[in-house]
Amino acid sequence: MRLGTRGTQQKEHGFGQVNGHHGEILQGIFPDDAGRLHRGLVTLPCNIVSSTAVFRPAPGNLVTVPDDKLKAAEAARLTLDSLGLHDQGGHLTVESTIPVGLGMGSSTADVVAAIRAVADAHGAALGADEVARLAVRAETASDSIMHGDLAVLFAQREGNVLEHLGPALPPLEVLSVNTAPGALVDTVKQPPADYDEWEIQAFRPLRGMLRRAIRIGDAALLGRVATASARISQRHLPKPAFEEINAIATSAGALGIQVAHSGTVVGLLFDPRNPATVRRVAEAAAKLDDIGLPPALHFRTDAAEVRHVA
Incomplete structure (x- = not known):
């Protein structure tokens, strides 16, 4: 170890890691405490x-990185500058298991992992709020994965938390469907949703319902919020076979559905605490397969292993 600028302890290498997500439970426009409106979202952990x-x-201020990780390189440079290390550079490598272009946070995860790796290499501890601000500067719009499993209403184009909703969402079992295999959505090039006045007003009670669902651990109420948000999103970034997927979710006894508001995945939500969930998931998976959309993933939000459809 050697001493770097601002007294930080520089190591031979730094490490950073972050989990992805599966789109959003709720996304829209919400007021802050002063009544100012902000775009915001609540992320579904994956x-x-x-x-x-x-x-x-x-040495030198150049950050080298593989060609497909340029946003991560920009995040690394911004992090060095924020630490006062303007004359420092380095080499960044990023490995990811997150599918690209589906709305599962692949870009933000690369950026957040890079920020954490640079900070770790220089012995610096960055809080989630500071990581969020750097992430937004690096890629224009971010999501809240730097906050881990905390349930937050996050202003994705500003990098700040509008509301802390709780320590975590109620546990959910998610059956994931990619509604447009082969299609990729570029979040930065995707224009922000142009919500109308009715939609903006609708987000207020949905926020309140979600707040209550998280406070009392009501997964069924959370499913209703997610489905309502997914329906609003359908006007702005339509998902193929949306109605068919929603009908399958309803017939199989799911809590509801959620979507990636800037991607192609849809999640059917189930309560892992319900003994009927294993049967219901298998029934939904079979029906999805019948319409040519076999599930791509099956996971629990409070676990780190892939589950298997029985």
């Missing part, structure tokens, strides 16, 4: 996929 970054400091 702990079975992740990005991992390693940063090796080097």
Whole structure:
């Protein structure tokens, strides 16, 4: 170890890791405490996929990185500058198991992992709020994965938390469907949803319902919020076979559905505490397969292993 700028302890390499997500439970426009409106979202954690970054400091201010990780390189540079290390550079490598272009946080995960790796390489401890601000500067819009499993209403284009909703969402079992295999959505190029006045007003009670669902652990109420948000999203980024998937969820006894508001995945939500869930998941998976959309993933939000459809 050697001493770096601002007295930080520089190591041979730093490590950063963060889990991905599976789109959102709720996304829209919400007022802050002063009544100002902000775009915001509540992320659905997906702990079975992740990005991992390693940063090796080097003299000079150049950050080298594989060509497909340019946002992560920008995040690394911004992190060095925020630490006062303007004359420092290094080499960044990023490995990820998160599918690209589906709305599962692949870009943000690379960026957050890079920020954490640079900070770790220089012995710096960055809080989630500071990581969020750097992530937004690196990629314009982010999500809340730097906050881990905490349930937060997050302003994705500003990098700040609008409301702390609780320590975590109620546990959910998620059957994931990619509604457009082969299609990729670029979050940055995707224009922000142009919500109308009715939709903006609708987000207020949905926020209150979600707050209550998290406070009392009501997964069924959370499912209703997610389904309502998914329906609003359908006007802005339509998912193929949306109605068919929703009908399958209803017939199989799911709590509801949620979507990636800037991607192609849809999640059928089930209560893992219900003994009928194993049968219901298998029934939904079979029906999805019948319409040509076999589930791509099956996971629990409070676990880190892939589950198998029985």
